[in-house]
Amino acid sequence: MRGSGLRRLREDLGAELIRDITLVCLAVGVVGVSYGAITTSEGLPVWTPTYLSIVVLAGASQFLFTALVAAGGSPFAAVLAGLLVNARHLPFGFALADTVKDHRWIGSYLMIDECVAFALAQRDPVRRRLVFFTCGASLVVCWNVGALVGALAGTAIEDTDAFGLDAALPAVLLALVLPALRDRGIRRPALLGAAIALVVTPFVPAGLAVLCSLGGLVLARPGHKEPDRPEPGRPEPDRPEPDA
Amino acid sequence: MIGTTEILVAGAVLGAGTYAYRVAGPLLHTWFTPSLRVQALMTIAATVLLFALGVTSALMDGTHLADAARPAGVAVGAVLAWRRAPFVVVVVAAAGTAAGLRLLGL
Numbered sequence: 001m002r003g004s005g006l007r008r009l010r011e012d013l014g015a016e017l018i019r020d021i022t023l024v025c026l027a028v029g030v031v032g033v034s035y036g037a038i039t040t041s042e043g044l045p046v047w048t049p050t051y052l053s054i055v056v057l058a059g060a061s062q063f064l065f066t067a068l069v070a071a072g073g074s075p076f077a078a079v080l081a082g083l084l085v086n087a088r089h090l091p092f093g094f095a096l097a098d099t100v101k102d103h104r105w106i107g108s109y110l111m112i113d114e115c116v117a118f119a120l121a122q123r124d125p126v127r128r129r130l131v132f133f134t135c136g137a138s139l140v141v142c143w144n145v146g147a148l149v150g151a152l153a154g155t156a157i158e159d160t161d162a163f164g165l166d167a168a169l170p171a172v173l174l175a176l177v178l179p180a181l182r183d184r185g186i187r188r189p190a191l192l193g194a195a196i197a198l199v200v201t202p203f204v205p206a207g208l209a210v211l212c213s214l215g216g217l218v219l220a221r222p223g224h225k226e227p228d229r230p231e232p233g234r235p236e237p238d239r240p241e242p243d244a
Numbered sequence: 245m246i247g248t249t250e251i252l253v254a255g256a257v258l259g260a261g262t263y264a265y266r267v268a269g270p271l272l273h274t275w276f277t278p279s280l281r282v283q284a285l286m287t288i289a290a291t292v293l294l295f296a297l298g299v300t301s302a303l304m305d306g307t308h309l310a311d312a313a314r315p316a317g318v319a320v321g322a323v324l325a326w327r328r329a330p331f332v333v334v335v336v337a338a339a340g341t342a343a344g345l346r347l348l349g350l
Contacts (some may be wrong), residue, residue: 016330016331019332020331020332023331023332023335023336024335027335027339044246044251045248045251048251048255051251051252051255052255052258052259055255055256055258055259056255056258056259056262057259057262058262061258061262065254065255065258069246069251069254075246075250075251075253075254076254078254078258079254079257079258079261082258082261082262083258083261083262086258086261086262086265087265088293088297089262089265089266090265090266090268090269091269091286091289091290091293092265092266092269092290092293093265093266093267093268093269093270094268094269094272094273094278094283094286094289094290095269095283095286095287095289095290096269096270096290097269097270097272097273097283097286098273098283100270101270101273101274104267104270104271104273104274105267107270108263108266108267108269108270109263109266111266113294113297116290116294117294120287120290120291120294161314161342161346162343162346163339163343164313164317164338164339164340164341164342164343164344164346165339166301166310166314166342167302167313167314167315167316167317167318167321167338167339167341167342168317168321168335168336168338168339168342169301170297170298170299170301170302170314170318170321170338171298171302171317171318171321171322171325171334171335171337171338171339172298172335173294173295173297173298173301174295174298174299174302174318174321174322174325175321175322175325175331175334175335176294176331177291177294177295177298178322178325178326180291181291181295185288186288186291186292189288189292190291190292190295190296193292193293193295193296194292194295194296194299194300196296197296197299197300198299198300198303198304201300201304201307202304202307202308203307206306206307209296209300210293210296210297210300211293212296213292213293213295213296214289214292214293216292216296217285217288217289217292
């Protein structure tokens with residue numbers, strides 16, 4: 001029963017996509033290890049990484065929480081900073097509302113950046129749903145296992161930069177989003193938005209710069225040219241995701 | 245240093261707030277279905293945010309510029325992705341470039 005279910009999933013997703021998701025899960029897992037290690041080496045209790053990973057499940061805000069609290073900041077400030085960083089999940093929820101509509105409580109919990117990017121790269125709604133839930137569930141497991149291992153191992157693996165993981169995760173997002181950017185109606189707001197975000201990053205609190213990228217949406221007024229082909233992730237048939 | 249209760253409460257508040265962001269869209273969706281145009285706009289908004297997140301985390305480390313290795317690695321990955329290289333190649337090349345440059349002491 002279970003075996004056939006897994007085999008079915010494998011057939012539905014395709015070997016290529018499963019490999020891609022596995023790779024991202026591994027990378028996220030290793031970042032989870034470093035998160036756990038950094039958090040406990042900063043003197044926070046060993047259960048903290050696991051607790052935050054379960055109740056928050058948003059890596060960037062968890063790292064920030066650790067950094068602010070370890071620097072002697074108040075928990076109140078750490079929560080506010082985290083909420084600012086995570087505000088981007090609000091539009092994610094609207095973009096994926098249809099995708100999670102049958103399981104919205106659990107689906108909303110799974111809206112992790114990489115998972116959102118994987119899902120939005122799929123055009124077909126059924127496939128998008130399958131990819132979202134598969135990727136989300138896998139990421140939850142990897143992130144939590146990583147955080148726990150890191151917390152227990154202490155300072156064993158703290159510097160994941162040596163493995164280039166700090167370059168791998170932005171590359172994951174770009175690789176998943178770039179196909180949508182072949183559509184001019186999306187490329188213009190995205191490029192404008194990224195430029196705005198870069199310019200304001202040095203001057204605003206963490207998280208706000210990324211939100212400012214939505215200004216690109218206002219300036220570029222997308223969809224005016226191609227109102228009938230708005231889906232990103234759509235175009236090229238030989239896209240990375242299913243190019244097996 | 246922060247106490248146990250403070251971590252528990254702060255984590256719970258941050259978790260609840262984050263979940264509220266995520267669930268707002270799906271919940272609203274059950275009361276009314278936004279027009280296709282609005283849905284498309286939301287998808288573009290999410291794409292713009294993810295792209296900005298990728299670009300800023302490639303170039304910036306906090307509020308200052310990242311070291312050269314990270315943007316170099318991401319740039320290699322981005323070029324490969326634009327040229328439709330397989331996803332695995334993109335990610336491994338990005339990480340490998342950054343790690344290699346650091347190994348060389350750059």
